[in-house]
Amino acid sequence: xxxxxxxxxxxxxxxxxxxxxxxxxxxxxxxxxxxxxxxxxxxxxxxxxxxxxxxxxxxxxxxxxxxxxxxxxxxxxxxxxxxxxxxxxxxxxxxxxxxxxxxxxxxxxxxxxxxxxxxxxxxxxxxxxxxxxxxxxxxxxxxxxxxxxxxxxxxxxxxxxxxxxxxxxxxxxxxxxxxxxxxxxxxxxxxxxxxxxxxxxxxxxxxxxxxxxxxxxxxxxxxxxxxxxxxxxxxxxxxxxxxxxxxxxxxxxxxxxxxxxxxxxxxxxxxxxxxxxxxxxxxxxxxxxxxxxxxxxxxxxxxxxxxxxxxxxxx
Amino acid sequence: xxxxxxxxxxxxxxxxxxxxxxxxxxxxxxxxxxxxxxxxxxxxxxxxxxxxxxxxxxxxxxxxxxxxxxxxxxxxxxxxxxxxxxxxxxxxxxxxxxxxxxxxxxxxxxxxxxxxxxxxxxxxxxxxxxxxxxxxxxxxxxxxxxxxxxxxxxxxxxxxxxxxxxxxxxxxxxxxxxxxxxxxxxxxxxxxxxxxxxxxxxxxxxxxxxxxxxxxxxxxxxxxxxxxxxxxxxxxxxxxxxxxxxxxxxxxxxxxxxxxxxxxxxxxxxxxxxxxxxxxxxxxxxxxxxxxxxxxxxxxxxxxxxxxxxxxxxxxxxxxxxxxxxxxxxxxxx
Numbered sequence: 001x002x003x004x005x006x007x008x009x010x011x012x013x014x015x016x017x018x019x020x021x022x023x024x025x026x027x028x029x030x031x032x033x034x035x036x037x038x039x040x041x042x043x044x045x046x047x048x049x050x051x052x053x054x055x056x057x058x059x060x061x062x063x064x065x066x067x068x069x070x071x072x073x074x075x076x077x078x079x080x081x082x083x084x085x086x087x088x089x090x091x092x093x094x095x096x097x098x099x100x101x102x103x104x105x106x107x108x109x110x111x112x113x114x115x116x117x118x119x120x121x122x123x124x125x126x127x128x129x130x131x132x133x134x135x136x137x138x139x140x141x142x143x144x145x146x147x148x149x150x151x152x153x154x155x156x157x158x159x160x161x162x163x164x165x166x167x168x169x170x171x172x173x174x175x176x177x178x179x180x181x182x183x184x185x186x187x188x189x190x191x192x193x194x195x196x197x198x199x200x201x202x203x204x205x206x207x208x209x210x211x212x213x214x215x216x217x218x219x220x221x222x223x224x225x226x227x228x229x230x231x232x233x234x235x236x237x238x239x240x241x242x243x244x245x246x247x248x249x250x251x252x253x254x255x256x257x258x259x260x261x262x263x264x265x266x267x268x269x270x271x272x273x274x275x276x277x278x279x280x281x282x283x284x285x286x287x288x289x290x291x292x293x294x295x296x297x298x299x300x301x302x303x304x305x306x307x308x309x310x311x312x313x314x315x
Numbered sequence: 316x317x318x319x320x321x322x323x324x325x326x327x328x329x330x331x332x333x334x335x336x337x338x339x340x341x342x343x344x345x346x347x348x349x350x351x352x353x354x355x356x357x358x359x360x361x362x363x364x365x366x367x368x369x370x371x372x373x374x375x376x377x378x379x380x381x382x383x384x385x386x387x388x389x390x391x392x393x394x395x396x397x398x399x400x401x402x403x404x405x406x407x408x409x410x411x412x413x414x415x416x417x418x419x420x421x422x423x424x425x426x427x428x429x430x431x432x433x434x435x436x437x438x439x440x441x442x443x444x445x446x447x448x449x450x451x452x453x454x455x456x457x458x459x460x461x462x463x464x465x466x467x468x469x470x471x472x473x474x475x476x477x478x479x480x481x482x483x484x485x486x487x488x489x490x491x492x493x494x495x496x497x498x499x500x501x502x503x504x505x506x507x508x509x510x511x512x513x514x515x516x517x518x519x520x521x522x523x524x525x526x527x528x529x530x531x532x533x534x535x536x537x538x539x540x541x542x543x544x545x546x547x548x549x550x551x552x553x554x555x556x557x558x559x560x561x562x563x564x565x566x567x568x569x570x571x572x573x574x575x576x577x578x579x580x581x582x583x584x585x586x587x588x589x590x591x592x593x594x595x596x597x598x599x600x601x602x603x604x605x606x607x608x609x610x611x612x613x614x615x616x617x618x619x620x621x622x623x624x625x626x627x628x629x630x631x632x633x634x635x636x637x638x639x640x641x642x643x644x645x646x647x648x649x
Contacts, residue, residue, distance in 0.1 A: 010527065010531060013531075014527070014530075017370070021367065021370075024367070030367070032360065032364075033360065033363055033364035033367050033368070034364060034367055034368050038368065041371050042367060042368075042370075042371055044371055045367075045370050045371025045374050045375075048371070048374040048375070048378065049370075049374065051523065052374070052523060052526060052527050052530065055520060055523040055524055055527065056524075056527050058520075058524075059524070096531075096535045099534075099535040099538055099539060100531065100534045100535050100538060102538060102542075103362070103363060103366050103538055106359050106362070106363070107359075107363050110351075110356060110359050111356065112356075112359075112360045112363070113353065113356035113357050113359075113360045114360075115357065115360070115361075116353075116357075118353065118354065118357070119357055119548075119549065121552070122548065122549065122550075122551070122552050122553060123548075123553050242586070244455070244582075244583040244586045245368050245579075245580050245582065245583035246364035246365060246367065246368035246580075246583075247360060247361055247364040248361050248364050248365045248368070248544070248545065248548060248577075248578075248579065249579050249580070249583040249584070249586065249587055251586060251587055308458070308586070
């Protein structure tokens with residue numbers, strides 16, 4: 001029997017990847033990295049690692065006569081060039097194993113952070129997502145089938161049922177197409193929009209696309225404080241990161257907010273605010289602004305991120 | 316393997332790994348005292364998130380590559396691919412469009428197809444349309460742009476056209492397979508798929524062994540690519556790039572540059588692209604959406620693990636120029 005060190009190293013690395021990913025799932029840290037929608041998929045990935053590890057273990061030991069010829073099934077075909085871990089170690093290979101082990105080391109030793117205002121500053125351009133309103137206007141009317149704004153003045157319309165009619169699990173975020181359309185139609189008629197977490201992005205899009213129809217509507221949301229250059233002392237953004245896949249594609253979605261005591265809140269402070277939607281002119285474009293009436297400082301929520309809703313197209 | 320200094324390095328590396336696991340399981344919570352700048356933690360988090368997100372796709376990709384290696388023979392592939400160059404490019408683009416892959420998973424598959432004798436231009440067609448055109452990408456684009464079909468359809472249609480053009484250009488420039496090794500024939504590998512004597516289970520085992528090798532080949536490039544992409548996200552300000560991008564040409568350059576540097580998954584980039592709709596003209600956004608899935612920083616590194624450096628550089632240049640010209644032409648009509 002002969003121990004093949006390099007194959008053992010490969011097996012160890014595979015095992016560590018398995019442990020690392022499963023550990024993220026067990027501790028819940030995985031939610032700091034990816035949209036929970038992809039949790040199952042990531043577990044499949046970890047299981048594949050485990051499977052590959054088990055297969056790899058067969059190569060670690062070679063027995064008897066075979067030991068002379070390592071189990072290299074296509075010795076003769078060198079046109080096919082990749083390394084099977086049978087060639088002796090050299091500096092280049094040490095470096096590549098170090099590179100592969102690198103994420104395991106940093107992943108297990110360093111705590112994961114939540115993205116904050118400094119990242120938002122780098123990503124920039126959060127207040128400018130308004131252009132959808134124009135191109136959407138036509139489809140919106142037939143889709144929503146709401147009475148024209150003239151008949152039901154915003155803010156005084158009948159509240160359509162509960163303020164928060166659908167509350168699917170934030171971690172599932174699934175609703176059907178009909179529910180979704182209904183929901184979007186309802187938003188325009190609510191007197192008090194509580195953004196919550198599940199539908200944060202849906203509400204956000206609606207308010208951004210129809211600021212004029214929603215003018216005067218009361219809105220409550222929680223998010224962290226973020227400022228862009230050129231803000232006045234009363235201005236800040238209350239926003240959250242929207243994660244589509246993983247935190248690498250995070251985008252800050254938030255509202256420009258006006259509050260007398262805004263200076264008291266530093267960047268990254270988590271706030272629960274209530275206010276009314278108004279229109280303002282920001283760098284040449286009309287965007288909604290929230291005139292704050294109530295503010296409450298809160299701690300960072302367990303789940304700081306929000307996710308897009310998954311609309312089930314097949315009903 | 317001979318017992319020598321290298322094997323001592325291995326042993327000590329393994330020892331180090333085991334020490335690490337003991338350390339980690341014992342003290343992992345007390346490590347947060349380490350004084351590193353916040354940005355480094357963000358860098359690490361974004362880096363790991365890209366990896367964790369990409370790894371399942373890569374693993375599935377290397378497993379499919381293993382299956383192709385063991386179960387599909389060169390002759391079978393030859394029968395499927397049209398003799399005519401243009402027909403082959405067209406077919407590969409269509410197959411890529413039907414195949415729901417992402418840019419991380421597709422590189423090992425393409426490499427395996429090419430070693431099996433698929434011509435380089437057909438492999439490239441598949442590589443380009445695989446991540447760009449598939450139901451998930453179409454739908455997420457539709458959603459991100461306020462339930463509007465225009466951008467989603469333009470992305471698919473124009474993307475397909477651009478992939479055809481690039482595939483055709485490649486077919487004129489390159490005849491050989493452009494894989495990294497000196498050898499260009501792989502006929503000896505026939506043994507892998509032909510040996511009918513092997514039991515199914517044996518074949519599955521070999522498939523997985525292939526997957527392991529492929530993972531170690533490609534893994535390091537994925538990791539370097541992911542690290543660089545997260546570095547850009549943390550330390551390079553988007554605002555800076557955006558401030559350069561006044562006017563049609565400059566804005567297209569900026570959006571394509573962003574698509575390259577950010578290395579987002581094609582299924583997620585639509586939402587990021589949509590956030591620029593107010594700053595940049597639609598054509599530039601389209602450039603972002605089409606260029607990103609075809610080539611980006613992370614992907615370039617993965618391709619370097621497979622293809623000759625010269626080919627990768629020329630390929631990136633061709634893709635960049637073609638996308639730029641096609642989008643600029645479109646801009647004339649918009």
